[in-house]
Amino acid sequence: MVARLLRGALIAAAFSTLAACASFGGGRDAPLRPPVxxxxxxxxxxxxxxxxxxxRWYRPAEQPNYDEVGLASWYGAQHNGRPTSTGERFDMSALTAAHKTLPLPSLVEVTNRANGRRVILRVNDRGPFVDSRIIDLSRAAAEELGLLSQGVGEVxxxxxGRAPRTGGGTAMQRADAAPLTSPRPYLPPVATPVPAPSETSAYWVQAGAFSDRRAATRIADRLGDRATVQDIRSEGRSLFRVxxxxxxDANAAEQARQAVIARGFGDALLISGG
Structure with missing residues (x-):
């Protein structure tokens, strides 16, 4: 009887930790403590x-051995408060995610391959419907994983397993975790001048077009060495496009576009040079 009560107390304590989204430390080799x-x-x-x-057809299924590496993106304020596929309201401050085929709701462990950070997320929505990505993160999940400013990263x-009736997200960040792969820098510097879009088969990201050159220049400076200002004419007036x-290729450009969006330019566009 005592053993049964003790076991029940341990389960209740574990679930309480899960629901509270508590974080814990430990070395990078510490074993995963799956939530009860x-x-x-x-x-x-x-x-x-x-x-x-x-x-394209997607076929959801129970996948107890699901273990995959791919790209993660995140979504935030533009979807906040909208219903998810489970009927729950999307909360960008909660540790949740969207997946194409896993059961809804369920729990997944997501690891940022660049820095070793890990989280348990509640999957309550479908997506992302982009071939190169395997999961969409809430803003809070992206922040815990260190992907907020990067926009897209390998995870x-x-x-x-199955999710509880509410909650389920748990931060498992390890402060001393070493990178598992080389991190993907945001807009890495280049040694050569950046040309304007031309007839070559290259891709560009347009952060925005502005009527004030100084404002456009300040924004280009914020976006790094690969950003430049281009003069264009639109409806008889001058604009300055960043x-x-x-x-x-398009995949690299899309990753850059997501990074630009994460910096606050939600209308960023892809431009093909050829």
Whole structure:
């Protein structure tokens, strides 16, 4: 009887830690402490049916051995308060995520490959519907993982199990974690001058177009050495376009665009030079 009571107390304490989104330290080799979920939320009806987005079919399924490395992006204020696929309201300050095919809701462990930071996230939405990405993070999750300013980064995603009825996000940041791969710098410096878009097969990111050259120059300075100001004419007036690049392919340019968006330029566009 005493053993049963003690076991119950330990489970309750573990769940309390999970719901409170508490963080804990430890060395980078410390084992993962998976959360104990005593009363899992039922899978939301309809979210396990095959569905089609932009002509492509996705087939949700139970995937207990899911373990994948790929790119993560994040979404924030523009979606805050909107309903997710589970019917929950998206809260950019909660530790949540979107995935194309895992059960909803469920828990995943996400590791930033550049710095070793880890979090447990509640998956309650579908997405991201971009081929190169495997998970979309809430703003809080991106911040915990150190991806907020970078916009896009390489992560490892592992399925943990069913989610509790509420909450489930846990910060597991390890302050002394060493990088697992070389971090992807935001807009790395270049030694050569940046040309304007031309007939070459390159890609550029347009951060914005401004009527004041000085304002455009200040923004280009903020965005780094790969940003420059280009004079353009639009409807009979002069504009000063801030562009970043060039990038050799669309995937690299899209990563840069997400980084520019993360710096506060939500209308950033891709421009093809050829």
């Amino acid at each position: 979920v005593t009363d899992p939320a039922p899978i939301v009806s309809g979210t396990m049916r095959p569905y089609q987005i932009r002509g 490892r995603v592992r399925y943990v 562009i970043v690049g060039p990038w050799p």
